[in-house]
Amino acid sequence: MPGATPPTRSAPASARPGISRRSALQAGLAGLAVFGVGAGGLAVWPTTEADAPADLLVLSPRTWSVLSALAEAVCPSGGGWPTAAAIGVASKIDKLLAGMDKDDADQLVLALLLIDNALAGLALDGRIGTFSGADLADRRRALLSWRESALPVRRTAFKALRGLCASAYFADPRTEAMVGYPGAPNFGQADAPAIQAPQSPEAPASPEAPASPPSPEAPAAPADPPEVQP
Amino acid sequence: MNERIIRGRELSAAVSERCDVLVIGSGAGGAVLAAGLVEAGLDVVMLEAGGYHTRRDFTLNEGDAFVKLYQQQGARATDDVSIAILQGKGVGGSTTVNWTTCFRTPPRVLEHWARVHGVEGLGEAELAPHFDAVEARLNISTWPESQANENNQALLRGARALGWEAAPLRRNVRGCANSGFCGVGCPVDGKQGMHVTYLPDAIAGGMRLYTDVEVQTLDWSGGRVRGAVGRARRADGALGPAVEVKAKVVALCGGAINSPALLLRSGLNPNGRVGLRTFLHPVVGMAGRYAHRVDPYYGAPQSIGSHQFIDRGSDKVGFFLEVAPLHPMLASTASALIGEQLGEFLALLPNLSAIIALQADGFLPGDEGGRVSLKPSGQPSIVYPVGPALQESIRESHAVLARLHIAAGAEEVASLHAEPVRLRTEAELPKLHAARYGAFEHAIFTAHQMGGCAMGPKAESSVVRPDHRHHSVENLFIVDGSVLPTSLGVNPSETIYGLAHRARAFVAAAASGA
Ligand SMILES: Cc1cc2nc3c(=O)[nH]c(=O)nc-3n(C[C@H](O)[C@H](O)[C@H](O)COP(=O)(O)OP(=O)(O)OC[C@H]3O[C@@H](n4cnc5c(N)ncnc54)[C@H](O)[C@@H]3O)c2cc1C
Numbered sequence: 001m002p003g004a005t006p007p008t009r010s011a012p013a014s015a016r017p018g019i020s021r022r023s024a025l026q027a028g029l030a031g032l033a034v035f036g037v038g039a040g041g042l043a044v045w046p047t048t049e050a051d052a053p054a055d056l057l058v059l060s061p062r063t064w065s066v067l068s069a070l071a072e073a074v075c076p077s078g079g080g081w082p083t084a085a086a087i088g089v090a091s092k093i094d095k096l097l098a099g100m101d102k103d104d105a106d107q108l109v110l111a112l113l114l115i116d117n118a119l120a121g122l123a124l125d126g127r128i129g130t131f132s133g134a135d136l137a138d139r140r141r142a143l144l145s146w147r148e149s150a151l152p153v154r155r156t157a158f159k160a161l162r163g164l165c166a167s168a169y170f171a172d173p174r175t176e177a178m179v180g181y182p183g184a185p186n187f188g189q190a191d192a193p194a195i196q197a198p199q200s201p202e203a204p205a206s207p208e209a210p211a212s213p214p215s216p217e218a219p220a221a222p223a224d225p226p227e228v229q230p
Numbered sequence: 231m232n233e234r235i236i237r238g239r240e241l242s243a244a245v246s247e248r249c250d251v252l253v254i255g256s257g258a259g260g261a262v263l264a265a266g267l268v269e270a271g272l273d274v275v276m277l278e279a280g281g282y283h284t285r286r287d288f289t290l291n292e293g294d295a296f297v298k299l300y301q302q303q304g305a306r307a308t309d310d311v312s313i314a315i316l317q318g319k320g321v322g323g324s325t326t327v328n329w330t331t332c333f334r335t336p337p338r339v340l341e342h343w344a345r346v347h348g349v350e351g352l353g354e355a356e357l358a359p360h361f362d363a364v365e366a367r368l369n370i371s372t373w374p375e376s377q378a379n380e381n382n383q384a385l386l387r388g389a390r391a392l393g394w395e396a397a398p399l400r401r402n403v404r405g406c407a408n409s410g411f412c413g414v415g416c417p418v419d420g421k422q423g424m425h426v427t428y429l430p431d432a433i434a435g436g437m438r439l440y441t442d443v444e445v446q447t448l449d450w451s452g453g454r455v456r457g458a459v460g461r462a463r464r465a466d467g468a469l470g471p472a473v474e475v476k477a478k479v480v481a482l483c484g485g486a487i488n489s490p491a492l493l494l495r496s497g498l499n500p501n502g503r504v505g506l507r508t509f510l511h512p513v514v515g516m517a518g519r520y521a522h523r524v525d526p527y528y529g530a531p532q533s534i535g536s537h538q539f540i541d542r543g544s545d546k547v548g549f550f551l552e553v554a555p556l557h558p559m560l561a562s563t564a565s566a567l568i569g570e571q572l573g574e575f576l577a578l579l580p581n582l583s584a585i586i587a588l589q590a591d592g593f594l595p596g597d598e599g600g601r602v603s604l605k606p607s608g609q610p611s612i613v614y615p616v617g618p619a620l621q622e623s624i625r626e627s628h629a630v631l632a633r634l635h636i637a638a639g640a641e642e643v644a645s646l647h648a649e650p651v652r653l654r655t656e657a658e659l660p661k662l663h664a665a666r667y668g669a670f671e672h673a674i675f676t677a678h679q680m681g682g683c684a685m686g687p688k689a690e691s692s693v694v695r696p697d698h699r700h701h702s703v704e705n706l707f708i709v710d711g712s713v714l715p716t717s718l719g720v721n722p723s724e725t726i727y728g729l730a731h732r733a734r735a736f737v738a739a740a741a742s743g744a
């Protein structure tokens with residue numbers, strides 16, 4: 001390559017103080033330390049414990065119970081909706097956290113502790129007592145105040161935790177009936193050959209016939225035809 | 231072909247490979263490139279961070295699919311979580327889960343790249359044979375208007391009533407059953423993703439594909455790369471044995487966000503440009519509630535589009551219009567509602583249509599998009615400011631989306647603001663104008679990540695040359711969506727297929743001559 005100067009190695013960006021950055025969530029959570037909420041304080045703060053399963057992967061019984069209280073507030077309840085507890089939202093999220101980048105999982109766990117922290121609740125919301133100890137209406141009010149908060153870290157924590165709870169709940173087939181979602185048809189794909197043979201480029205399907213039988217290995221139509229169009 | 235797919239999760243001992251070309255990433259760029267290299271008689275090894283899944287594994291359940299087939303189990307987002315980032319992970323990359331819309335790169339974008347970014351050699355005529363070739367292999371053709379589902383018909387009806395341009399889209403499908411599950415893995419292999427096209431071609435020709443192996447760093451010094459080191463990941467997420475590959479040439483095809491992150495982890499950022507100018511086509515949407523069933527989860531997800539507002543003058547961000555499929559989980563994450571309100575919103579799903587506006591970022595002077603850097607763990611950190619120009623185009627997008635739904639016959643239209651703005655007639659549009667726009671004000675997501683390793687003639691302002699070769703590491707090429715100098719204003723997959731097809735000759739020449 002004429003004229004090119006071989007580059008010199010730069011340190012990975014995260015190792016360089018000038019470029020190293022904490023994510024907004026981390027920086028914001030660190031900011032809350034001004035309220036005297038050190039990690040040691042968090043560890044001993046009283047909380048409302050619930051019956052956590054024994055096989056938790058990332059969450060402690062304590063953070064599991066905070067997340068359960070949060071999930072109940074995020075997800076619909078009453079009127080025929082299954083409860084977040086019945087769907088097992090907190091335990092599903094525990095499994096998800098185990099597969100996440102550790103930085104992200106740690107931050108979410110820290111966010112749970114901060115949400116529940118009584119001192120932070122008093123300082124920031126005028127709330128007395130823990131989040132997980134509050135009744136459902138108060139928990140929902142607290143969450144909405146986080147959603148609208150002027151503190152970016154609280155909006156971030158709200159969005160991240162709300163998203164996890166709603167995803168775990170609405171991805172569960174037991175909520176489909178209430179949504180009115182008829183569910184996925186069975187295309188017989190589970191019985192398809194293990195490795196798909198390369199497809200021949202010489203056999204173009206006519207664009208005029210898009211819904212033609214997909215392939216010899218799969219049934220032409222769903223076994224139990226729902227309202228797939230056309 | 232089976233024995234050439236080596237599942238990293240099953241590896242019990244470290245592996246050391248030697249080849250002509252190491253391709254990192256099996257998505258749109260990596261697959262098209264690799265198939266051509268194999269055809270040219272080169273010995274190719276491919277490493278893919280994600281797993282190997284075929285239609286047998288596609289359960290069509292969103293929770294299951296996002297964990298298996300998306301980056302960060304579907305939870306990837308900007309650091310502040312204001313923008314949700316949908317990006318594929320696994321054999322086929324994002325093409326295994328994408329919504330199949332295909333566009334050639336618009337000539338005005340190619341002209342902009344030449345004029346503003348000095349990128350030569352990417353004229354419409356020069357790219358045409360490459361697009362012809364990928365269109366033939368992937369059976370890219372127009373999806374008949376009569377087959378468009380009701381979600382897409384709403385966009386078409388609304389646009390026609392308003393006198394705006396809208397047209398059927400082209401899709402990479404063959405024997406598509408019009409099911410609607412493109413985003414969770416096509417159950418009938420109708421979608422011509424890389425996993426059923428170029429990758430089987432390459433594997434049949436001798437390529438070895440290692441799955442579940444994430445490349446940690448490139449092994450380089452003095453202007454040459456010798457190969458890369460990756461680690462397998464076991465099914466339980468624990469790190470497994472190392473996989474080391476020595477190669478004459480390395481092609482980095484990890485996609486935007488991941489390719490820049492790998493360069494940064496490798497300490498390869500001589501001019502400080504890596505990760506800069508990352509573009510997302512930030513997407514905003516609007517739900518329309520119709521008296522009749524829409525069933526927005528069934529039917530080809532995207533089949534109608536409009537470019538009526540792509541050119542809004544030289545001082546404004548343009549946007550284009552499509553629809554998003556609405557399955558329950560994705561729909562729930564698009565709102566910021568909780569409790570009973572969330573339940574009420576989801577219970578409307580069968581009657582909802584979601585039209586979306588994708589913002590064409592990166593074209594205005596000074597629009598630098600976002601930035602990828604590294605978290606302490608070495609994973610990518612993504613910051614994307616939604617500045618005043620984007621806020622303006624997003625505001626305008628909301629008015630356009632509302633008008634479309636109303637003209638298409640929606641009973642009510644609701645924005646995806648934390649507290650949705652609701653309207654029933656055009657007379658209520660001022661409510662939308664009065665609303666706030668920007669990060670956290672309403673849902674924003676992206677399924678199109680571009681840039682971060684920009685292509686350009688000058689070493690000081692770009693990362694690779696117009697032939698995809700790294701400016702200072704002569705046997706390193708980057709062939710994926712990260713090289714785009716701006717966003718596209720159209721869905722990106724075909725541009726990446728076409729560029730990768732063109733890049734075959736450059737990479738093959740480097741490997742043959744090396
Ligand atoms: C839900 C969704 C819908 C979409 N719909 C459309 C559409 O309708 N039309 C369209 O044109 N585009 C669509 N896109 C976008 C399009 O699919 C992508 O732009 C395109 O696939 C990007 O190609 P790529 O080669 O840059 O990266 P990808 O296709 O994403 O492939 C990159 C691969 O590299 C792997 N990788 C990354 N880093 C490493 C590493 N360090 N080691 C090993 N492997 C690594 C990744 O796991 C991934 O599999 C959609 C995307 C999504 C997510």
Ligand code: SF4
Pocket residue numbers: 330403405406407408409410411412413415416417418419420421529530531
């Ligand atoms: S609409 Fe269904 S059948 Fe057609 S390509 Fe998408 S997933 Fe496959």
